[in-house]
Amino acid sequence: MAPLRISFLIRSVYDLLPSNANLVHWGKKADPTCLLCHGRQTTEHVLSSCKVALSQGRYTWRHNRVLQELASVISTAKGQSNLPSPSLTIFTTESGAKKRAAGRLR
Known part of the structure; x- marks a missing residue:
């Protein structure tokens, strides 16, 4: 894993990312x-709980991009090269229903 990704993961777990709440706390x-949304911007808020970002599909887009990356890595490891188009991927929900996900934010 790239050093910047590891750094991001560690800093997000320990709430050390430069969210507005942390920047205020640090005097910056x-x-x-x-x-x-004009709520308090914490790391948790930015990564998963801003109602405006949720209503605009920003978390869904990010979630789908992560799943596409995982599918790519797994397919490469298995020696397969016939991946779905990055512009349209079909995921199965927890209930078993099929959902189509666009690869970009609309």
Whole structure:
């Protein structure tokens, strides 16, 4: 794994990313407000709980990109090269229903 990815993971687990709330705490910024929803912008808020980002599909897009990357790595490891098109991937939900996911934010 790339060093920057490891750094991001460690800093996110320990809440050391430069969210607005942390920047205020560190004396680098005066306002901890999220620019999208005007709530308090913490690391958790940025990564998974901003209602505006959720309603705009930003988390779904990010989630789908992670799944596409995993599918690519697994297929490469298995020696397969017939991956689905990056613009359209079909995922199976927990209930077993098929869902189509676009590879880009609309």
